[in-house]
Amino acid sequence: MPVGRTQAVALLGLQGAIVEIEADYSSQLPKFILIGLPDAALGEARDRVLAAAANSGFELPSRRLTVNLSPAALPKQGSGFDLGIALATLAAAGVVRAESIARAVHLGELGLDGRLRPIAGILPAVSAAAGAGFDIVMVPTGNAAEAELVPGIRVVAVASLREAAIWHGAEFEPIDVEPILPAHPEEPAHEELDLADVIGNGDAVEALVVAAAGGHHAFLLGPPGSGKTMLAARLPGILPDLDAAAALEVSSIRSLCGLPVGQSLITRPPLESPHHTATAAALIGGGSKQIRPGAAARASGGVLFLDEAPEFNSSVLDALRQPLESGVISIHRANAVAHFPGRFQLILAANPCPCGQYGARDSECTCTPTARRRYLGRLSGPLLDRIDIQFRVQRITSAQLKLASDGGQLTSAVARERVAIARARAAERLDGTPWNVNSQVPGFWLRGPHARLGSVVTATIDRALERGGITMRGYDRVLRVGWTLADLEGTDSPTADHIGRALYLRKALSS
C-alpha cells in the first residue's frame, strides 16, 4: 500500500511552520499509532479520525496504521491536524489520490460525524502555507472567509471529510451536510467614540492629538472623574487606518485568539485595556505548551491602555519594557520561543495619589506626603523613561461646562485628518531612514546633522539640562515631541515655541 503524504501547519506565536503528515499501513494487528510529539488534543485526533472516517462511509483496512508528523522535534498542538491526518490515512488506504493530497495544505478539526469544525489561527496558518509556496489550502467551510483574506493561494472550503475526499478523487456520491460555522456571539455594534464628547480639557485633547500624530507613548495624570479613561478610549479613533502589513498582523492576532475576523482585514487600530489585576502572562502572553498572545500583542498596531497604572503589579509593568524597546514580544519557554508583534502605543493613566485628590482644584488631598510619593513611585523609572508625553488632566468646572455647550469641540474626524497630515509630513522627512513616526527616531539622529536645531530654538531645554531639570534622555524626548508639534502645524522644523510646549508636555510628574 502507498504511503499517504500531505501537509498541515503548526503555529508558534504568529509564525507557522509546515508540518508533513505521513500515513502508512503495515501488515500488523490493527492499531493506530500517532508519532511526532503530539499534545493531548492532537493525540486524540486518533479517535476523531477513525470515527469520522467510519461515519463518512469509508472502510479502512484492519491493519496497523502509523501516522508520523514531522519535523518530529517541533511541538504541535491542537486539533487543526485532523483533516490532514484523515486524508493521509485515506490515501494510504487507496481511497483518495496520493498525488492530489500531496500538493495541498489541509487545516481543520473533524467532528465524529465527519463534518469539519472551524479552528482558531486560520489566518496566520494560511499565510504560512502561502509563504511556503503552496498553491492550494483546504479549510473548513466555517473558516473560508478568513482564509480567503490571504492573497496568492487557492482556498478550497469543504464541509465534511467526505466532500474533501471527493475533491481529492475518491469515487463516492456527495452527501449534503450542514456545515459547522464558528459559534461567535453577536458582536455588539462597535460605536466609534468621538473626541467631541470631551468637553473642556482643551489642553488634554491637544496633547492626545500630539500623541497620535507622533505615535508617542503618553501618561495621563489626574484626579478621578477628570476624563482620563474617556480620553484614552478616543485615541484609536484619531489614529490613521492600518496599512496592509499591520492590518494582516492585527487580523492574524485576532484569528489566533479565536476572535471573529470578519469579511475583510481589520483596518482600524485596536484598543486593549486590561484590568490592573492582570498577570504578566495575561499582558505579555504565555503558556507552557501552547504559547498564547496577551493583551499587549492584541494591542499591537493600536493602543494599550493601562488605567490605574500604579495599581498594576510592578513586575507586570516592567515586562512591557522589552516590547516598548524592540516592538517585538518574545516569549521564551524550554521547548520553543514565540514571537508576537508588540508595536502598541502605550497610554498609562493614574491618579496623582491614593485618595486621588492631590492637585485637584476643588478638593483636599488626605494622603501623607510619603503615601503620595510611594504611589507614583510604583511606576519604575525605566518604564517612565520610555514615555514621551506626560500631561495632567483636570476636572472641568461649571464655567467650562457652560462654555463648552456652545460647541466648537474638536471632532475625531477633524483630529484624524490633522494626525494623518502630520504623519505624512514626518514620513516624508524620515524617508530613507528605518523610522516612520517621530516617536521611533533615536536621540542621536535628532541631535545629529539631519535634524540639528539652532541654539536659539533649544535655549529653554539647554538651560533645563544645565540645571538638571531634565536628563539627556528627557532632552531627546522633548526634541521628539517638538518635531511632532512642528509637523502638526506644518512648519519645516520646530521653533522655540514648539520646544517650550514640548517641555510642558512632560512636566506633569515633576510639578
Add this chain to the structure above:
Amino acid sequence: MAAKDDLGKRGEDLAAQFLADAGYTVIDRNWRCARGEIDLVARDGNDTVFVEVKTRSSTAFGHPFEAITAQKLARLKRLANAWCDAHPYRRGVIRIDAISVIASAGRAPLIEHLRRVF
C-alpha cells in the same frame, strides 16, 4: 456443540488448510496445557509458527483481528514457551502469526494472514 464453537472449529480447519496450501506443515492443533490452548502450531522452513485463529461470521462487531488484544498475545507467548518446553527437540526460531477467517453464510470464507504479529 454450541454454534460459536462450531464456527471456531470450522475456522481452524480452514486456517490449517490455508497454511498447508501455503507450504507450511501443521505439526500440532489445539495443543492444551494448564495455561490455555494454542490453535495451530506449524513449521515454515526453520520457523516454528504459533498461530492464533480468529473466526467470525461477519464484521458487524468488528474485524476478527481487532479481537486479538495485547493480553491475548502475551498469553500466546507464554503458551509458546510452554510448548517449546514440552517439545525440547523442536528448538529453532519461533514466530507468532494471526489468521482471521470471515465465514459469512453462503459465501466463500475470507482468510487473512498476518505474520510476526508479536
